[in-house]
Amino acid sequence: MKRINVVGMGPGAWDKMTIEAAKALEESDTIIGYTVYVDLLRDHLADKEFLTTPMTKEVDRCRMAFEEAEKGKNVSLVCSGDAGVYGMSGLMYQIGEDYPQVELNIIPGVTAALGGAAILGAPLIHDFCLISLSDLLTPIEKIQKRLEAAGEADFVVVLYNPSSRKRADYLQKACDILLRYRDPSTVCGIVENIGREGETKKVLTLRELRDTPVNMFTTVFIGNSQTKEIQNNMVTPRGYRDV
Template sequence: MYKLYAVGFGTGDRAHMTAEAESAILDADLVVGYTTYVRLMQPLFPEKEFFSTPMRKEIDRCKLAIQEARSGKTVAVISSGDSGIYGMAGVLLELAEAYDDLEVIVVPGITASNAAAAVLGAPLMHDFATISLSDCMTPLELIYRRVALAAEGDFVICLYNPRSKSRADYLARAAELILEHRSPDTPVGIVRHAGRAEQKAWITTLGALHQESVDMFCIVIIGNSQTYTKNGKMITPRGYRIAGGEQA
């Protein structure tokens, strides 16, 4: 049986990489990934052989990884964050269906919403929805529908890929849809480069979100109707009754 890892490497340094992810990369003869991800991993694993492809070459990348794995190499296909959340695990598993002699091992990682939430405090303590505003593979109308329904359901909402040069207005429109169900004072946390050396984080409000300087390196976490801020931290109550600082 040939072995192929789908690895989520977290934010790009060993401090935010799971032991299982590090072990899988160390076990691999070849590490395959998106160009930017390979650049992040090469200094951490200089002894490894790497292969990279640019954006929108994901299927070609995975096909090559499968070909190399079936030639006898142990291959790790890397994704930032978690391999099963906007990563390569799904593509690899779909393509691997054609091969009975190939085992795809999915290795979890720390996705950007978890890394960002830890920086902001505890905004994900209750039910939340994760939505990408990129319409490269999902119709924009469906993205907006998901945003509106998540807002109606009072979920905390994590927005990936919130703004790019070609999608300058999508975040503002998403905020408008959420404002139909939520107060303008709702706390919103923004983290850029979560978990990396250049990390920057700040808290704003839903009403002011459209004015914020946000790009593809940011994660936007919009609180639910119960979320509040205290001492610079964003907190979504889980529902425990707390009296006098103790759980009642």
Template sequence: MLYVIGLGPGKEELMSQEALDAIKDCEIIVGYSTYMRLIRDLVKDKEHVATGMRQEIDRCQKAIDLALETEKNVGVVSSGDAGVYGMAGLILELIGDNADLEVKVIPGITASLGAAAVMGAPLMNDFCHISLSDLMTPMSVIEKRLHAAAQGDFVICLYNPRSKGRPDHLSKALSIISQYKSEDTIVGIGKDVGRKKEDYILTTIKDLDESLVDMTTIVIIGNKETYVKNGRMITPRGYTL
């Protein structure tokens, strides 16, 4: 069996019981070194294989090979949900038509859901996820999606919003979004959600301090109805109160 396990933010309390049971059931754990550190207490007695950033294909192929060759239960771990910018799709693509290996994908709490719970209730109406990383998606496609989402007034969750290699992608995204949304639109910045340094900031498009945003941050941009009450970000569902 090959498990593809969503760890959520990485804190054990925010992992599903199914994820914890799968980790316990696995004899070998494969994952990105940073994620492996998050669960080191859960895998300390297991064989594990850790790889660095941008080695996703090698990592997934290694997990597949181990599962086929050893006939042991192998787990591939991803932060958040394994099917949201995680390893689930890559595993299934690499396996292809190989019917000799059973795969079970186990969901986890995504960055957007974890951050939304901390901020209040910003995702109560239609929302979408857009990653600002152009490592595998051309920036022209990302920009097209930003235009469409903003024009439709979706609540927009921005993943991979800003890094040393992509310092201007967030400002470019906000510039596009501001063509359709007011600069007073509420924005939530969730940092290190579910981890020791967890924090969140509620601001607006025009007042957002980009220096606070990095790769451990999720940015949630509200719709025209989103507001702040008692320090919580709320997007109304539409109930008559």
């Protein structure tokens, strides 16, 4: 049986990958990924064949992995963060129906919610949800409904893809929905370039977040009604009978 590793490389820095992920890449002949992420690996894996495709060519990238595996190569497909969180592992199973002789080995990694949380403090100690604000593949009404639900049920919320050129005001709209349920002073946090050059963090209120410019490298955290600021860190307590 041929096998493809689908590897979550974590936030970007080599050390933030799991040992298992690093071993899989070191044992590969061919490493396939989006150009920007593959470039972060080259220095550590000088002797490998690297194949890249641009950001929007996910289906091509998956097919490329299966085609290379069929040639008998040991192939790893890499994603930033975790391949299973808004990542490529789903597409790989779907496209894999055309390649029944190839098995998938999914290697999990630290997704931006976890990497960002560690930088901000401890925002995810209680129930939380992840919502992507990208409406490229999801109707905007469904995204809004999820923000409503998250607001109403007092989930900590992590937003992926909070902005892009075409969606400049999406974070503002998301905050407006949450402000219907949550106090404007709710503790929030933003992190940029997690585990990479130019890493920044900021703890701020929901009201301030609403008018803060973000970009596609920002991960946004919105606290629940219990989340506190402790020495410039964002901390959600475990529950009602706490310390």
